[in-house]
Amino acid sequence: MNFGRRTFIKGAAGIGVTATITGTASAAAGDAQYIVRATGNGTRDAVVDAGFSVRHELAEGSVLVVTGPADASADLESIGGVSAANPDVTVELDQPDVDAEVESDDLPSDDAAFTDLQWDKQTTDVFEAHEYATGEGTRVAIVDTGIDLNHPDLGNVNEDLGRAFVTNDDVPEIGPDDSGYHGTHVAGTVGATGEVGFVGTAPDTELIPVRVFPAEGGATFGDILAGIDYAAEIGADAANFSLGIPGVQEPGSALNKLKAEVQTVFQSAVRRGTVITGSAGNDSGSLQGSGFTLPNSVPAAFTVSATSPADTLSFYSNFGTSDIDIAAPGGYYETVERTLGVTGEPDDIPFPLNAVVSTWPTDLKSEIGLPGYDAIAGTSMAAPQVAGLAALVRELEPNANASRIEQAIQKGAEGANGKSSSEFGAGIINALNTVERLATKNGKK
Template structure:
């Protein structure tokens, strides 16, 4: 690989998006989309025979994504083999911001390579880990807004396998290309090749763009599940789901009614070998409670909290005993004052360079002077660090099941006692520790 060195001047960074439930999912013609729990493949035929459109059959037919009138739930549930039918919900990317601007002074790293600005890879020893593995012969699906198909650092994107699952697609012509920016940044964190500017955790992996967002509006949960099911269908070693839902969804909420179908699809994907990495969410809150959170309440998901350059929990990251599986760099410090340089240590990385640098759509304006790159922060940036590490593990142990991959990552983690730390789970990932352990047969 060619880690070509480039330079750029800093700009203003934003906080990465988390997902918020915003309404009921509808098709372009106004009909309602439903998530349907079923008892196998034959049920889809019965639902279709009853006059409903079956958009997706997931988890071997145990979950259906169905379109019908707004009052069709009871009629769908009356069909033989149907367990339940609930209106699908939409998730929109909500973007809280740090209320500050970058200093005008030239950063100390000006003139250095872009890889020198990737503190997230340095603190997790990713560059050293590449002596052992780079993700060769692996595949990671990015369930998100799509991926910039023309980015110079994303030449490992498989456009042919890319898909768009969008119930009301306002930009069908772009296919799996990025309808925003989020997916491109996530993809670079997983597997940027270093051809031009930045290096991902697994630079030799194959990236699969799975777009579930339109250009304007929210992603239907049924389409997100279709993307995860597709990732398992094509044999993805990992599927990254950087769409953590803030807060606990109480019993009776619209999202909680979909819990069984979400669990079924996630568990099906994991049984087929795909590790599902999910972001814990950016609400600065505890995930403990009697309700349902995503991805945290789904045992099949590998939930990731966000850490700072100082290996502390980032101020925005959700937390919770038994809800966080692992932690990884997401950017910013444990408080806003330290993030902005108002408090902290002499060697702290200045704002906004203490966010995560990754790829950015080349047709969008960036807050840095070099097009195609930007700094943003969030648990959305933490989860793909783990997805990339899963690819390194799979390169070294191609026959390992999803549970074995997760265990290898947890055993290689640092800064936690046991696996139930409320902030870090099993600890903060360390790529070098993980691959060295595997190389030594541990």
């Protein structure tokens, strides 16, 4: 395989995936879409009686996603039971543009063909952790672009529970199937079965595809929140949200105006037992500031920074004291030069395999020459490592609430003193440490 420096630099700006705010949301009929904060059981009916349509009723009725005429926020706020109404926001995925030039009783990892490429599972001792737990009896929702329903390593996808929440769906016929590639890669990191090539952190979990993106264009925040709410509704043990919004959204910005509603939906999901794992974002920047960042500013989200094969902070990963909860492998090294092999150590993993290799839609080209698998780096790849670990913890502690699951993961982490590391939060996840601690506590070791 021959990947040149030119190729890498071309793609460096779009590493992994970050959600970019592209404007306000509108429905297919041309109506504007709003996020409404409701304060009363009759608010939904009152909104409908006023001539608006309600697409989603979230967080047990306290947040509504509403469509109607443009510039109607004031009209909505005049309705009894509505305390706030703001235009919804559309986000698009920044696609990585790496135009590479390519020349029994067994544990799940024993027979999979390509586990030697899974440095991310090796550095976090995932394969050894499978002696204690594999995610059996758990469920993880992938709130993303969908999941390839025909991938041989994703036979644990529950298509019947899969949903598509897409305002302007240009491919409604595919349902929860993948409209791109991102969700399939994330799903494999969480729970690929190892039937053929790769093993996820929780290979026996049930994967639920929740598609919130069309094939072209952006997702509305209302649909993303609907996906999170649905994950809690179906009892998902974790919901992965690999859609970090770049930069600090200052007071008065479109997203900042939705802060209270985002928090309400996330907190409702966590109260119902769903751990929400979110990516810290790929801007190489500090998250400290007076504004709002997503998911980092939402206490209910478990925010994940990205680390390298050398357990250093990946050069693109955001950071920030009190904003990062935990760290996990996301790929690439702490500098572009080391990532590319210009500097580094003799045993460094070469580019692009120092990204995270995972499942890939079978009908798309693989840039690493393995059909059905490809390598991407980003905090998007770090968050699902934690979602899979949450499934292992829930298998061992089925009655644990979301907070206790997060605490167990943090206690098993390595490389940080306490929970205040600006780069790693409580540390870099270690699956074996985490499940061994629980097995010892429960008398199963």
